[in-house]
Amino acid sequence: MFWYDYYYLILVVPAILISLLAQANVKKAYSSMARVQNMKRITGAEAARRVLAHYSINNVQIQMTQGKLTDHYDPRANVIRLSPEVFSGTSIASVGIACHEAGHAAQHAQSYAPIKMRNAVLPVANIGSSAGFTIAILGYFMGFELLVNIGIILFASVVLFQLITLPVEFNASSRALKVIDETGMLYNEEIPKAKKVLTAAALTYVASLLVSVMSLLRLILRTNRRR
Numbered sequence: 001m002f003w004y005d006y007y008y009l010i011l012v013v014p015a016i017l018i019s020l021l022a023q024a025n026v027k028k029a030y031s032s033m034a035r036v037q038n039m040k041r042i043t044g045a046e047a048a049r050r051v052l053a054h055y056s057i058n059n060v061q062i063q064m065t066q067g068k069l070t071d072h073y074d075p076r077a078n079v080i081r082l083s084p085e086v087f088s089g090t091s092i093a094s095v096g097i098a099c100h101e102a103g104h105a106a107q108h109a110q111s112y113a114p115i116k117m118r119n120a121v122l123p124v125a126n127i128g129s130s131a132g133f134t135i136a137i138l139g140y141f142m143g144f145e146l147l148v149n150i151g152i153i154l155f156a157s158v159v160l161f162q163l164i165t166l167p168v169e170f171n172a173s174s175r176a177l178k179v180i181d182e183t184g185m186l187y188n189e190e191i192p193k194a195k196k197v198l199t200a201a202a203l204t205y206v207a208s209l210l211v212s213v214m215s216l217l218r219l220i221l222r223t224n225r226r227r
Helices: 006-034 044-054 084-088 092-109 113-142 145-183 191-226
Strands: 061-064 072-074 079-082
Touching (some): 006 191, 044 084, 044 145, 079 084, 079 092, 084 092, 092 145, 113 145
Antiparallel strands (some): 072 079
């Protein structure tokens, strides 16, 4: 059966386990630092405002959104949306996450090259994410090699999108930590704690990329074996 082959067991399953560990690690890091209040009692919303001011950005709003760890920057609306715990919270985790999202706003304001690359790949990646694997499977069972290749190319676009996402996420965290340090939002002994949360979050993107790479490799090896 296509779905239960040893390629899946030796390639994809270990990657999925690593991804689950990465997700558990970010939740652990967040929960730990969410209980530690920053000594200056700066809220996440205020921290984001300070990052925007540092980059002279005055056309981005900061709003509260529902949920937990739902924080994100919406470039279409020019809005940083922060979860209630981050928006109003004064924990080290709140400051780190809010500054990270403001770092994304700074990337867009400065036309950060990987952002442009990721946006260019996004339309194809959306198709590849929803249909690439299915198209390849259909081509596999129908013996239609062209359809298999189209599916593989579409799924490869997802991998490319995730690969480009890595420098985007790491750079946003780097910007956040730099502004935190330069503006004195956190004391020196607090900055490594904020970095711990951001690093754990970034590693989830690395783990997700690993899952996609292994899934793509499995697909290629499985179809080549049949050929």
